Amino acid sequence: MQGISARATELDRGDPLASFRDRFTLAEGLLYLDGNSLGRLPKETIRRIRQVVEHEWASELVLGWDHWLDTGLRIGDSLAPLIGANPGEVAVCDQTSINLYKLASAAMDATGRPNIVTDAGNFPSDRYVLASVAERSGGELILAPEDGTVSDLAPLINDTTALVSLSHVSYRSGTLADGAAITQLAHDGGAMMLWDLAHSAGSVPVHLSAWDADMAVGCTYKYLNAGPGAPGFLYVRRDLHDTLTQPITGWFGHRDQFGFTASWQPAPDIRRFLVGTPPIVSMVGVEVGVAISAEAGIDEIRRKSIELTSLFIEGVAPLAEHGVEIVTPMEGARRGSHVTLRHADGVQITAALRSAGVIPDFRAPDLIRFGFAPLYTSYQEVARAVGILTELIETGSYRSFDERRGRVT
Numbered sequence: 001m002q003g004i005s006a007r008a009t010e011l012d013r014g015d016p017l018a019s020f021r022d023r024f025t026l027a028e029g030l031l032y033l034d035g036n037s038l039g040r041l042p043k044e045t046i047r048r049i050r051q052v053v054e055h056e057w058a059s060e061l062v063l064g065w066d067h068w069l070d071t072g073l074r075i076g077d078s079l080a081p082l083i084g085a086n087p088g089e090v091a092v093c094d095q096t097s098i099n100l101y102k103l104a105s106a107a108m109d110a111t112g113r114p115n116i117v118t119d120a121g122n123f124p125s126d127r128y129v130l131a132s133v134a135e136r137s138g139g140e141l142i143l144a145p146e147d148g149t150v151s152d153l154a155p156l157i158n159d160t161t162a163l164v165s166l167s168h169v170s171y172r173s174g175t176l177a178d179g180a181a182i183t184q185l186a187h188d189g190g191a192m193m194l195w196d197l198a199h200s201a202g203s204v205p206v207h208l209s210a211w212d213a214d215m216a217v218g219c220t221y222k223y224l225n226a227g228p229g230a231p232g233f234l235y236v237r238r239d240l241h242d243t244l245t246q247p248i249t250g251w252f253g254h255r256d257q258f259g260f261t262a263s264w265q266p267a268p269d270i271r272r273f274l275v276g277t278p279p280i281v282s283m284v285g286v287e288v289g290v291a292i293s294a295e296a297g298i299d300e301i302r303r304k305s306i307e308l309t310s311l312f313i314e315g316v317a318p319l320a321e322h323g324v325e326i327v328t329p330m331e332g333a334r335r336g337s338h339v340t341l342r343h344a345d346g347v348q349i350t351a352a353l354r355s356a357g358v359i360p361d362f363r364a365p366d367l368i369r370f371g372f373a374p375l376y377t378s379y380q381e382v383a384r385a386v387g388i389l390t391e392l393i394e395t396g397s398y399r400s401f402d403e404r405r406g407r408v409t
């Protein structure tokens with residue numbers, strides 16, 4: 001323990017991203033390790049939202065749409081380099097679940113095949129939406145084992161497969177998928193590839209163009225710190241813009257939005273994947289969050305993320321003798337930015353941690369996730385969290401906490 005604490009001090013001292021912590025509002029007394037679920041609030045977001053509400057909305061009213069209209073495309077262009085995409089290929093719009101529905105449906109129409117392949121550990125909303133889309137095409141959702149690798153997936157992909165859709169970083173184990181190899185595998189089988197970047201955007205470099213990925217979706221309120229419920233994003237590779245169409249044919253996707261014509265005609269570019277009026281106030285959070293991540297640089301963020309998660313893993317390893325299993329891959333290159341521990345008393349341990357001011361989250365039935373956000377998590381915080389967790393597990397003090405999980409975990 002002593003060793004980790006001393007090293008944390010050392011690492012903080014040499015941290016090139018240390019100054020970014022001051023750009024965020026730090027909730028008093030909270031050792032926050034849940035930035036993988038909801039990122040912290042950038043101070044700049046407070047200032048910019050005030051400005052948009054008090055000046056743009058208040059005084060421009062509907063005239064504001066002259067410059068608000070393309071907000072989602074403009075922020076999409078800023079986000080593109082963080083995920084290895086080109087300008088014009090990314091739009092910030094709707095929620096991740098909705099974007100997934102739109103793009104998965106587009107793939108079914110484009111390939112004319114009935115089935116979708118994902119893995120059993122994919123996020124529930126993804127599994128539910130993909131199952132619904134496949135069933136509507138007369139097919140089914142086929143599940144590879146959790147954290148499916150190329151060899152798990154290969155036997156499941158054939159000429160009935162329209163789409164392979166996976167999370168790049170697993171929300172459960174934090175396992176990082178091989179983007180290039182799996183995309184290639186899908187294409188070899190004549191299927192399209194749709195990545196969910198919810199836990200990757202702003203934490204792990206993604207190379208959508210280099211992988212030749214067809215489509216992607218993701219969240220902005222996690223590592224991009226855009227705020228609760230902030231809109232998600234979608235990516236569609238440029239050469240597919242002419243042919244893919246999506247089922248929610250709203251006016252923002254129309255080639256002549258203000259022509260008010262009788263029927264829907266898709267816009268010739270990424271706009272065809274938009275639906276309706278964007279939430280301009282929430283968009284401000286996305287704009288600021290993306291700008292901060294871009295300024296820090298995704299490679300620097302990744303370097304620190306691996307250091308943070310390595311320090312935590314090293315610190316909790318001795319808890320194995322108390323039944324704590326590290327679910328996340330030990331090899332830095334194979335994981336994202338959270339570390340998941342499994343323990344039979346996970347509900348109580350999570351409750352005890354929260355009562356001690358440490359905020360991880362819990363994923364039923366027995367997983368505790370600790371998220372490390374390189375822009376604001378310090379190495380000292382990692383060392384302190386390890387100390388508190390060790391204490392409450394070694395003493396068994398967590399056992400006095402309620403065994404029932406709350407509604408939000």
Ligand SMILES: *Cc1c(COP(=O)(O)O)cnc(C)c1O
Binds near residue numbers: 126167171199219232
């Ligand atoms: C967080 C998360 C989502 C959330 O989707 P919403 O539509 O924003 O609620 C979807 N997929 C994955 C993989 C996630 O981790």
